[in-house]
Amino acid sequence: MQTDKIPEQRLIEKIRQLVPEQVLLVENFIDSLSGQNEDYNLTLAATKLSESTLQKIWDNPEDAEYDQL
Known part of the structure; x- marks a missing residue:
């Protein structure tokens, strides 16, 4: 029976x-x-690697007023 075969x-x-x-x-x-x-995994890795750097850039007092929008 064909349904018993592995994919x-x-x-x-x-x-x-x-x-x-x-x-x-x-x-x-x-x-x-x-x-x-492979493209997805590379994009995901690059995103994870950049999170801490981007957090430092985006989380600053000068831009805090934009957090309220």
């Missing part, structure tokens, strides 16, 4: 049914998804 096995079976050009499209799509994850 990787189902994907492999489906990929095996594709023509080579379609397999290339699937591979490119997977690479694209992986790249999006």
Whole structure:
């Protein structure tokens, strides 16, 4: 029964049914998804690294009046 198979096995079976050009499209799509994850992780890391610096810049007496808006 196909519902008992793990997702990787189902994907492999489906990929095996594709023509080579379609397999290339699937591979490119997977690479694209992986790249999006890497971009997200890099953005998240940069944000975390800059938090303390930005906090010092934004949390100052001169700009305190903007906190009341």
